[in-house]
Amino acid sequence: MALKEEEWYGIAFFLPFLLSFFLFIIYPLLYGLMTLTAKEVWVEIFKDAYLLRALLNTLFYVGVAVNVKMILAFFLSGLLMYKDDVRLIKFLEWILIIPWALPDVTALLGIKWMFNTYWGTFNILLNYLSLPSIDFFNNYFTAMFTIIYTHIWKFLPLWTLILYSVRLTIPREIYEAAEVDGASDYNRLRFITLPLLRNTYVFSTVLSTIWVMGDFTTPWLLTGGAPGGSTHVAATIGYFYAFLLHEMPQGLAANMTLLPLILFLLIIAIKLRG
Amino acid sequence: MKGKIVVLNVCAAITILWTLFPVYTLFKIALSSAKGVYTISLFPVEISLESFDAVLTGSFYLCKFFWLQTYNSLIMAFGTVLLVAPISLLAGYALGKIKFRLKSHFTTLTMLAYLFPQAFIALPIYRIMMFYGLTNSYAGVILVQSAFSAPFSILLVLDYATSIPSEIEDAARVDGASRMQLFTKIFLPLSIPILITTSILNFLTSWNSYLIPLLLLHDENKFTLPLAIGNFFLTDAVEWNIFMAFGLLYAIPPLIFYYAFRRFIVGGLMRGALKF
Numbered sequence: 001m002a003l004k005e006e007e008w009y010g011i012a013f014f015l016p017f018l019l020s021f022f023l024f025i026i027y028p029l030l031y032g033l034m035t036l037t038a039k040e041v042w043v044e045i046f047k048d049a050y051l052l053r054a055l056l057n058t059l060f061y062v063g064v065a066v067n068v069k070m071i072l073a074f075f076l077s078g079l080l081m082y083k084d085d086v087r088l089i090k091f092l093e094w095i096l097i098i099p100w101a102l103p104d105v106t107a108l109l110g111i112k113w114m115f116n117t118y119w120g121t122f123n124i125l126l127n128y129l130s131l132p133s134i135d136f137f138n139n140y141f142t143a144m145f146t147i148i149y150t151h152i153w154k155f156l157p158l159w160t161l162i163l164y165s166v167r168l169t170i171p172r173e174i175y176e177a178a179e180v181d182g183a184s185d186y187n188r189l190r191f192i193t194l195p196l197l198r199n200t201y202v203f204s205t206v207l208s209t210i211w212v213m214g215d216f217t218t219p220w221l222l223t224g225g226a227p228g229g230s231t232h233v234a235a236t237i238g239y240f241y242a243f244l245l246h247e248m249p250q251g252l253a254a255n256m257t258l259l260p261l262i263l264f265l266l267i268i269a270i271k272l273r274g
Numbered sequence: 275m276k277g278k279i280v281v282l283n284v285c286a287a288i289t290i291l292w293t294l295f296p297v298y299t300l301f302k303i304a305l306s307s308a309k310g311v312y313t314i315s316l317f318p319v320e321i322s323l324e325s326f327d328a329v330l331t332g333s334f335y336l337c338k339f340f341w342l343q344t345y346n347s348l349i350m351a352f353g354t355v356l357l358v359a360p361i362s363l364l365a366g367y368a369l370g371k372i373k374f375r376l377k378s379h380f381t382t383l384t385m386l387a388y389l390f391p392q393a394f395i396a397l398p399i400y401r402i403m404m405f406y407g408l409t410n411s412y413a414g415v416i417l418v419q420s421a422f423s424a425p426f427s428i429l430l431v432l433d434y435a436t437s438i439p440s441e442i443e444d445a446a447r448v449d450g451a452s453r454m455q456l457f458t459k460i461f462l463p464l465s466i467p468i469l470i471t472t473s474i475l476n477f478l479t480s481w482n483s484y485l486i487p488l489l490l491l492h493d494e495n496k497f498t499l500p501l502a503i504g505n506f507f508l509t510d511a512v513e514w515n516i517f518m519a520f521g522l523l524y525a526i527p528p529l530i531f532y533y534a535f536r537r538f539i540v541g542g543l544m545r546g547a548l549k550f
Binding site: 005006007009010011013014016017018020021023024025027028029031032035076079082085086088089091092095096097098099100101102103104105106107108109110111112113114118119120121122124125127128153157161207210211213214215216217221224234235236238239242248251252255256258259262266269270273 | 279282283285286287289290292293294295296297298299300302303311312313314315316360361362364365367368369372373374375376377380382383384385386387389390391392393394395396397398399400401402417418420421422424425428453454457481482484485500503504506507508514517518521522524525528529531532533536540
């Protein structure tokens with residue numbers, strides 16, 4: 001087959017995707033970037049507190065949710081390694097993917113109600129333990145907590161299974177040899193498991209950070225910015241400006257504020273993958 | 275060793291409670307009667323199926339379009355699956371099996387497209403779709419959804435295509451097969467397993483998608499199921515048992531798919547996180 005012909009086939013086969021990519025991703029992106037050149041929009045959105053607050057919230061949400069989730073996933077994947085020894089862990093493995101398999105909106109219905117001040121199951125549980133109810137959605141910190149909680153609850157299974165699949169590739173003989181040499185549980189974790197999981201852990205953290213930053217559904221439906229627009233994040237603030245305050249130019253600008261950071265993280269992700 | 279088993283059991287039990295508590299809440303409320311919802315108890319009171327009945331018969335005013343919205347959701351999910359299938363098979367095959375100069379650039383581009391979060395260009399997409407005249411239509415949602423779903427499918431097909439031994443193609447090439455014949459006669463029949471995997475994943479992504487339909491659809495009779503559920507969060511209606519029943523009925527297809535194709539889905543997504 002002629003080389004030149006191969007060149008053409010390669011491009012032609014890739015063309016349908018390229019077309020949809022340009023029409024529905026690149027063109028909107030360029031259009032959005034063009035609107036960002038209007039300086040007065042920037043002055044305006046940085047004058048009111050919503051955007052800055054949303055950006056700080058994003059750092060808070062992503063920073064806490066991703067890291068707590070990954071640390072829990074690390075330990076939980078270790079727990080799953082004992083599934084053949086403990087029957088309860090076998091059961092755990094079976095039900096573990098339920099939160100992840102549930103669609104976002106269904107999971108959010110359950111969680112929204114769970115945190116209801118009067119009739120929510122979480123507050124009823126607190127009352128059983130003689131603790132006072134918490135008015136989750138009327139306080140900035142508890143409202144942020146519900147968003148962070150939801151993310152961890154929903155995505156812990158996925159990252160646990162990913163770390164678990166890496167743990168399964170570590171040959172048992174390494175651990176056995178270390179045990180014969182008298183290495184303690186802690187040392188086996190420190191000198192065998194951690195170094196072998198490190199790359200996947202770091203890469204997963206970067207990927208997860210990118211995706212959590214782009215999570216619109218959870219903050220939007222769970223708190224919708226409540227109380228008083230204080231819990232908006234970067235992914236929801238643009239929608240808030242555009243459709244609730246009816247300020248489309250500000251919405252477009254606010255929507256795209258985090259693009260430089262996202263681009264930076266994307267480059268890191270691609271580099272890490274090698 | 276005995277102490278260790280106890281600790282492991284305790285950890286497992288805590289994780290099970292943590293995992294199931296919100297799910298339990300969903301079922302508890304969905305199975306309650308209208309009065310039972312507003313009773314302070316951890317267990318369902320006055321168990322009844324009236325909420326499911328209200329959804330399925332459309333007798334409650336916020337659920338009157340339930341079947342129509344199910345149909346809309348199905349159309350958009352199948353539309354995405356059907357559109358992404360040829361796009362991803364062609365592009366994935368090109369990146370996996372054809373040697374051409376732009377190949378590595380195209381692969382990086384696909385990865386960038388896969389990782390890019392749609393929420394950060396949501397409003398520009400909304401504006402451009404108005405410009406194309408594709409808002410409030412099935413086609414608009416399917417096209418945008420496909421643009422975001424295709425990259426991951428392409429990467430999975432690419433991975434699969436690379437795993438097919440090149441001897442098979444070489445043999446056919448000696449017999450004078452053209453590139454097009456190699457694709458249609460050899461690759462396509464072999465691609466069935468990966469086509470099933472990507473189709474399931476694309477169906478689920480589209481079925482679960484909230485942001486894109488929210489931006490593009492305005493009429494309640496065009497709504498998909500998640501949009502109808504999204505509206506429950508905004509109303510003052512108090513029938514949360516009906517909302518939960520609606521949410522659970524909507525969750526049935528994903529739950530079945532996830533459990534039936536567990537290995538496929540987990541394997542597919544893992545390859546995504548570990549390799550791409």
